[in-house]
Structure formats: structure tokens, C-alpha cells
Amino acid sequence: MFHFKGGPSDILKALAIVLAFSFAFIISDILALVFIAIILTSAFNPTVEYLESRRVPRTFSVLTILGVSISLMYLLINTLIPPLVSQTQTLINSIPQLLSNITLQFNLSQNTQNQLLAYSNIGLEEGIIGALNDNSDSLLRIGTGIFGSLIKIITVIVLTYYLLVEHGSIQEFFGNFFEGKSRDKFIYIWGRVEHKLGVWLRGQFTVMFIIGLTSYIGLSILGLPFALPLAIIAGLLEIIPIIGPAISVIPAVLIAASTLSPITILSVLILYFIIQQVENIYVVPKVMNQAVGLNPILIILAVMVGSRLGGPMGALLSVPISAVILIAFEEWKKYNTQKKQKNSAHQITKE
Template sequence: MDRHIVISTRTIFVTLLALGASWLLWQMRAIILILFVALLIALALDPFVRFLVKKRLSRSLAVIVLYLFIIILTFTVGAAGISPLFSQLDKFLTQLPDFFDSLIKFFGFNGYFQNAEQEVAKQISGLSGTVISATLSAFSSVVFLVTVFVFAAYILVYFETLKKQFAELFPVRRQKLIQNILGDVETKVGSWLRGELVLMFAVGLMSLIGLLILRVDYALPLALIAGFLEVLPNIGPVIATIPAAAVAFSISPITGVGVIALFILVQQLENNLIVPKVMQKAVGFNPLLTMLVILTGAKLFGLLGALLAVPVTLVGITIVNGIVKMDR
């Protein structure tokens, strides 16, 4: 008996429409990235805007005041620390192969890591030789940052209106639930992002104080690395320990052991004291799930994918939970 597969015109149309939409979204990925980062910034800053609104400022004026404060703070901190930071960073990259050499020799891994050591030296030498060009390239990112903050300002000013207009795209009986989902996303992602900023600052500050007490060279860039890598849960602190230990073991074995103990202590304080306080409103991920999400993001989209993997997953889980409630 012959079987005929019948594909309706509607199925073909829907399939072509889905493929076309996917292609369009891929072509617009840069714009989507800007909008997503702008949304994250808006979610992080919204509580401060609400605080200023309670002080009888209009929402537009509150956003302007907040942005002026951020600009002044950025320029003040930058003027005070950017010059010594770049100076230390240049020297740090130049000497990093020697630091790793000391670390490898201390643990007796010369034969095992000889080729890897040479490759690291080659890569680091290339990095140190291109610090100026990398700096110039970083300045080109100013356009991206300005664009992101302009979109974030727009979102902040019209936040409530945008949420209402988005909810109105759905049937009336679903609009209340959609608003609740948006509220959950706003609360959880905003809390997560603000918590991450607090963690990055706290870990960076504790690392800086500890490294200065231990008299470790290049304490400022090493502390900044530790603070920045805090955005990668579980993985970041381990990675941050490696360059710090390499520098410390080049000074003395005791200093090296002290730095490893310092980073273990900082991580324990973070996990048992800071994280429960600053992350209590955000959804906690299983450590294994977190690492899988970060590694997947890094594999698909590089460093930016690793950085955005957790908030994207958090948004997705929140939306799925809302849809499940919707279907009940």
C-alpha cells in the first residue's frame, strides 16, 4: 500500500517563516546583543532610579542624575588608577613567562610542561608587545559602550510603559500573568547582576588587601583579575589563583603557599558569608549546571558567551516557569 506524505501550504509557509525569522535574528545578532546588555544594565540601575523618583524627581531627571553620578565616579576612579594599572599590567605581561617558569620548577614539572611553557612564553610575549594596540582597540569599544548606555537610559525612562506595551501584545486574560513574568525576570536578573557587582568588588578588594599584606608584586592587576573573573562562578576563582600563585612562587615558596591560602580563604568567605547575603533574591544554580552553562556559552560565542551565559539561562528559566504556570 502506497503512502503519500501530504504537506499543507500552511506548513510550508510556517516553516519558511520560521527559517526567515531565524536568519533575520542571526543577521541582527549584534543589535540583539546591544539590547540585551542594555536591558541588564537597566535592570541593575532601576532600583536606584526608583529611589530618586521617591525623592520627588521625575523618572527622566532621575536617570540623568544617576548617569551624571556614574560618569563623575568613573572619571575620578579612572584618573586615579588607570595610569599605574596600565604600567603594572605591561610589566606583568612581560614577566609572566618567568613567573610560570618559577611555578613549574617549584613543583618539579619541567619535563612535562616544557613545550607548554614555551608556548605560553610565546603567547605572552606577543601580548606584551601589543599592549598599546590592544589599548587603542579598547578605545574603539567606547562606541559600543555609549550605544549600550543610551539604550539603557531609554529603557530606564520608559521602563513601566515598555512592560505594559509588551504585555498588551498578548490576550487580555494573559496580560496579568505576562506582567508577573516580566516582574520575576526584573527581580531575579536585577538581583543577580547587582549581586555579581558586589561580589566582584568584594573579592577584588579582599584579594588586593591580602596581596599587599603578603608583599606580592603586581597586586593591583592580580586583584582586578580576581574581581573580574568572579563573574564566572566556580571557574573564575580557580583561574584567578594561577597567575597570582605564579607571581608569588617567583618571590619565595612561603609567599606562594601564602597566596594560595589567601585565595582559598577569600573563596570560603565568599561562599559562606557574602554569597548568601547578596544573592538571596536571585535564583541559585547548581554548581555543575553553572559550569556547563558557562562552558557552553564560551564554546558557542567565546568570552562574551561565557559572561552572558548565566543571565541568559536565568531569563530562560524564569520565562519557562512562568509559561508552566500559565498552562495550569
């Protein structure tokens, strides 16, 4: 029979932990925004501190960095969106022909071909009109979703601003909960977490840019239609480790299959294989491994668990959260080892 040896205080501690996790799960969407702001703060803070060391006021440094980042993002979007919209619209209009070519390429039955073509001939406009007719409040939901996304983006920017400006004060506030060596240990762990999150984000953007650019160059050389949307998909999916790059191959192969050229299909497969091998052998080890330091199997499990618990946002944040948990585990293990060594030394002294 099981006997609980702890006292009332242990029961209260266990209950408090359960309640804390339950509350965190309830407000997980808010915590996700806070964590994103913390990641951005970790990435920008080294630059802010460098400017501050050059006697640039911290507030001005933060405003400059955020302003430059937002401006670069706007320029990137403004540069990519027109050709992306054009190629995507062409792709949508070409869906019936693409499906027809794919069915011919893979010798699908006539019944399957007719079904695919029937679905594709509905067209994007008819599909949107049908959805609007079926549900009169669709526009309201879309508008609400866009407004909600804008609010979240603004919230993250504002949180990042205050976390950067008040970085020292926030660190000191939490550090005051500890004393002596415990406080020093807390500051040390804080620094480790910030460094790892910052390196992860900078590395992630570097990998996404490299893969997106090389995919676009390679697909353009092969003459594959819709190279820009496919390259952007390849770059964006890099944010989901291991699984994302594998998924990015699928749309490229489908477009290649629509050309009715086995050589084009083979060339696309070889291109993506080479890109992923270069990524796995050179790019990821140099850029990402120092940031995360997780086993690939653990990364896959983390992405699956994150996706299950938090949907797409959970999948995106699963790796940095796992990196923070890894730091906590390493420090706990180090603490236990030091404690055992002290106990052993104390026992030897007694004898």
C-alpha cells in the same frame, strides 16, 4: 514511518520559529548590546522609580543616575589605572627574571629554560615592533577596534537612557499585544525578569568588589609583588561563575613561584582557598543565589554553551540569559499545571 499530524499553520509556525532563531543568531552582537542595556535598566529602574515617587522628574532622575554612575566609573578608573599601569609595566619588565625563577623552582630542563628565556628576552617593545612590521595595517585594526568599542559603550548608554525614560510606555506597548488575564500575566513576568536581572547585576558588582578588595588586602599582607593587578584580575573574573575564580589563582601562583619561596606559594594557595570558601559559603548564597537560583552544574554548562556560541560576550551573558529562560520555564510549567487542574475539574463536573 513518521507521520506529521499538524496542518499548514503548524508548519508555518515551525518555519517562523526556525527563521526567528536564525535571524537572532545573525544579529547576536546587536542583541547582546540590547540585553546589556536591559540588564542596566533593570538595575537602575528601582532607584529611578524611588526618585520619581519623591516628585523628581523621571528624565532628571535618569540623567542623574547615569551621570553619577559614569562619574564613579571614571574616578575608579582614574584611581586604579596609574598604579595598575606602573605595576603591570614592572611585571612585563620582570618577565625574564620571573621565568628564570620559575624554571629553577620547578627544576625544568636546561633546554626548556633556554627556550623560555629566549622567548621572554624578546621583550614587549620588540614584539610590538615585529607585529607592526609583519602587518602594516595593525595600527588601523587597533584603532578600529577601540573606535568600535567606544561606539558600543555609547550605544548601550543611549539605549539604557531611553529604556529608563520610556520604561512605562515600552511596557504598555508590549502589554497591548495581550488582553485580560494574559496581559496581567505578561506584566507579572516582565516584573519578575526585571527584578531578577537587576538583583543579579547589583549582586555581581558586590561580589566582584568584595573579592577584589579581599584579594588585594590578603596579597598585600603576604607581600606578594603586583598585588593590585592580581586583585583586579580576581575581581573581574568573578563575572564568570565558578570557572573565573579558579582561573584567577593561576597568575597569583606563578608570581608566587617566581619568589623561589615554597612558603609564599603555599600562603597564596591558602589565601585563595580561604577567599573562595568564604565566597561559596557566605557571599554567593547571600548575594547571588536569590538572583539566579541556578544549579552550579547548570551554570557551568550555561557558561560553556554561551562561550561556544558567543565567545567572551556569550560567557558573560550566559547566566542572566539562563535566569530569564528559567523564569519562562517556571511560568510554562505553572501554566500547564493549572491547565491540567482545570481539565480535571471540568471532567469531574461532566461525570
